Amino acid sequence: MSETLIAPSVLAADFANLQRDVEMINESEADWFHIDIMDGVFVPNISFGMPVLRDIVKHAQKTIDVHLMIVEPDRYIKTFAQLGADILTVHYEACTHLHRTLQAIKAEGMKAGVALNPHTNVHLLEDIIQDIDLVCLMSVNPGFGGQSFIENTYNKVKALRKIIDKKGANTKIEIDGGVTNKNALQLKEAGADVLVAGSYVFKSDDPIATVADLKKLVG
Ligand code: DX5
Numbered sequence: 001m002s003e004t005l006i007a008p009s010v011l012a013a014d015f016a017n018l019q020r021d022v023e024m025i026n027e028s029e030a031d032w033f034h035i036d037i038m039d040g041v042f043v044p045n046i047s048f049g050m051p052v053l054r055d056i057v058k059h060a061q062k063t064i065d066v067h068l069m070i071v072e073p074d075r076y077i078k079t080f081a082q083l084g085a086d087i088l089t090v091h092y093e094a095c096t097h098l099h100r101t102l103q104a105i106k107a108e109g110m111k112a113g114v115a116l117n118p119h120t121n122v123h124l125l126e127d128i129i130q131d132i133d134l135v136c137l138m139s140v141n142p143g144f145g146g147q148s149f150i151e152n153t154y155n156k157v158k159a160l161r162k163i164i165d166k167k168g169a170n171t172k173i174e175i176d177g178g179v180t181n182k183n184a185l186q187l188k189e190a191g192a193d194v195l196v197a198g199s200y201v202f203k204s205d206d207p208i209a210t211v212a213d214l215k216k217l218v219g
């Protein structure tokens, strides 16, 4: 089994001390920065937008994994490429022409990700899996940090892993929402490659140690 990556979600950082928190992640054993962009339409919350991402990227020294929880993501693909996103993930539920959207993301030099809401069946990706670099399985309903993990996610990871293996695809499976030391190992064993963790990391007393513990558990 390959290394499991840890991607702290900046949504749970202290925005009044953003540079400090970004540097803390730089120093930690975390692998990626997970960046949640919410528009108040696709999800019932607004997080932050381009100017904040620009300042995060100024300091961040790891892969920038951008999760768009917005309608009509095609409108902003170029902008996110210019801002420095390495991976751009759009929601299946927000894309009428998903294949076209994924090609547009790749044409801008980014890796292309697709996120699925908890109710969306992984088999819907069967015909497009070879075009996807990352599937982000939402293990909470998108919109907020700090929610509890939906247990059915384990079944979804296993089913998706089978599809990826059957098709010989190179797609990574990312889990987003409610990840802690209580479910991390089981998620890895089910076939997850990347674990996003927001509140579990940033709201802990020692985020650097929390990332190290998670990494030791699954790494
Ligand atoms: C939820 C976001 C998640 C969130 C995870 O809509 O996509 O990335 O920040 O936060 P926790 O780990 O606190 O559930």
Ligand code: ZN
Residues within 6 Å of the ligand: 009, 034, 035, 036, 067, 176, 196
């Ligand atoms: Zn996210």
